[in-house]
Every structure is written in structure tokens, then in C-alpha cells.
Amino acid sequence: MNKLLFFAHLRDEAGHESVEIDAAGKTVAELKRMVAEKYGVQKLDSSMTAINEEFASNEEVIKEGDTIAFIPPVSGG
Amino acid sequence: MNFEIAKDPINVQAVIDKVIQREAGAITTFIGTVREWTKGKKTVYLVYEAYEPMAVKKLEQIGTEIQERWSGAQVAITHRVGKLDITDIAVVIAVSTPHRNDAYEANRYAIERIKEIVPIWKKEHWEDGEEWIGNQLETVPYPTGKPEEKDFHE
Known part of the structure; x- marks a missing residue:
């Protein structure tokens, strides 16, 4: 299984802070499409993605046990 | 622990103390505070949220980048999360270096990288509403899913 994390407006849209899903073998891009459909999250295209707390590209393949976080454009500072 | 996410008010001196070194001729401190007015809109308060373990890692990365670029630099950064009122301190960056020009430059680099x-x-809370910042205008799309090297230098 994989843990997905949502932050800021994505969490508001998804209605969840985190969900468990089986995403092993999927690319980040495939997962984004699936999540957009399943949780009604609109703005994943403009979000970055982190796998296990490190930025990942859309082509990266998710492995069993990975934690995936969707990172909307940041606004710290 | 030179790089921290804090839930309580930041003690500025404690951040500065982390970069004190005998080799330094300068320490620069950046203090980011909550502004009341932005483009004619009055902020009532802000709420900051972090993906904490990754945020700490990325702050550490910024520290490493600075040490690669400005030799002899020591860096400490604390960013606050939770509800902040107007004039509250959101972030403190302290950089010490042997010479002052490096301390100014490296400190500026740190805040730009944080952003x-x-x-x-x-999340901005106004008198008539609220909004997560960094999302609505979509001025920073990431077509490949992560920031490109060029995004870091604009």
C-alpha cells in the first residue's frame, strides 16, 4: 500500500489529509490522473510531487510502501 | 538543530546564537514578519502549514547549498507554523561568514530558496474571506511535476 498526503488547498478539495491506496507500479503522472478522478482534486497539474520527502518527476514509478505527497506551489517565508 | 519548524514564537537571539563562530566577521539576520496590507487588502491573520519532515530536509538542503557557494558560512533557519497575527515573526534566517558581503548575499539566497x-x-484570512496563497493564480506551474533548475533563478 501507499500513503498519499494532501496539503493546503489540495487537502481542502480532497477532504482528506491522507489516504491509503495501492499505487505501486504507477507513474506519478498516472497516479495524479487517478487521484484527480477519485477525489475530485482539480489542481494537481500545477502541484509538485514528493516521494518519500524528495521531489519526484511525473515519470517516476511508485514502489510498494512509498509515501507520496502532493505539494502545491509553496508560499512560506 | 540549525533548521527547524516551530509551533511557538521564534526566539531571534537563539537562532543567531547557532551561527556564532570565531571565524566570522559578520552575521546577517533576516526576520520575516506578517504584513497587514497586501495590494489594498487587509490581512486579519495568517495560518502557516508545513509538511514538516520534508520542510526540515529542504531547509537543511538550503544550508548545504549556501555552504557550497559561500565558504565558511554557518546557517540557521527557523520557520513558524500555526496561526500568526500581524507583526508576528514567521521566519528567522541567520548567516555568519568571514566577510560581510557573503553574509548578505547568502541570507538573501536562503529566503528566495525557501519560497x-x-x-x-x-493561508490568508481577510475580513471577508480566506485563501491558500500560491495556488490561485497558478503563476508557477510545474509541467514535469517538480521544479526545474531554471525555476530557482528567476
């Missing part, structure tokens, strides 16, 4: 790669978000 690019550290997973922290602010």
Missing part, C-alpha cells in the same frame, strides 16, 4: 522549494503554505 521555491520548502513545503510550507500560508
Whole structure:
């Protein structure tokens, strides 16, 4: 299984802070499409993605046990 | 622990103390505070949220980048999360270096990098509404899914 994390407006849209899903073998891009459909999250295209707390590209393949976080454009500072 | 996410008010001196070194001829401190007015809109308060373990890692990365670029630099950064009122301190960056020019440059670099790669978000609360910042205008799309090297230098 994989843990997905949502932050800021994505969490508001998804209605969840985190969900468990089986995403092993999927690319980040495939997962984004699936999540957009399943949780009604609109703005994943403009979000970055982190796998296990490190930025990942859309082509990266998710492995069993990975934690995936969707990172909307940041606004710290 | 030179790089921290804090839930309580930041002690500025404690951040500065972390970069004190005998080799330094300068320490610069950046203090980011909550502004009341932005483009004619009055902020009532802000809420900052972080993906904390990754945010700490990315702050550490910024520290490493600075040490690669400015030799002899020591860096400490604390960013606050939670509800902040007007004039509250959101972030403190302290950089010490042998010579002052490096301390100014490296400190500026740190705050710009925070705004690019550290997973922290602010939600503005106005008198008539609220909004997560960094999302609505979509001025920073990431077509490949992560920031490109060029995004870091704009």
C-alpha cells in the first residue's frame, strides 16, 4: 500500500489529509490522473510531487510502501 | 538543530546564537514578519502549514547549498507554523561568514530558496474571506511535476 498526503488547498478539495491506496507500479503522472478522478482534486497539474520527502518527476514509478505527497506551489517565508 | 519548524514564537537571539563562530566577521539576520496590507487588502491573520519532515530536509538542503557557494558560512533557519497575527515573526534566517558581503548575499539566497522549494503554505484570512496563497493564480506551474533548475533563478 501507499500513503498519499494532501496539503493546503489540495487537502481542502480532497477532504482528506491522507489516504491509503495501492499505487505501486504507477507513474506519478498516472497516479495524479487517478487521484484527480477519485477525489475530485482539480489542481494537481500545477502541484509538485514528493516521494518519500524528495521531489519526484511525473515519470517516476511508485514502489510498494512509498509515501507520496502532493505539494502545491509553496508560499512560506 | 540549525533548521527547524516551530509551533511557538521564534526566539531571534537563539537562532543567531547557532551561527556564532570565531571565524566570522559578520552575521546577517533576516526576520520575516506578517504584513497587514497586501495590494489594498487587509490581512486579519495568517495560518502557516508545513509538511514538516520534508520542510526540515529542504531547509537543511538550503544550508548545504549556501555552504557550497559561500565558504565558511554557518546557517540557521527557523520557520513558524500555526496561526500568526500581524507583526508576528514567521521566519528567522541567520548567516555568519568571514566577510560581510557573503553574509548578505547568502541570507538573501536562503529566503528566495525557501519560497521555491520548502513545503510550507500560508493561508490568508481577510475580513471577508480566506485563501491558500500560491495556488490561485497558478503563476508557477510545474509541467514535469517538480521544479526545474531554471525555476530557482528567476
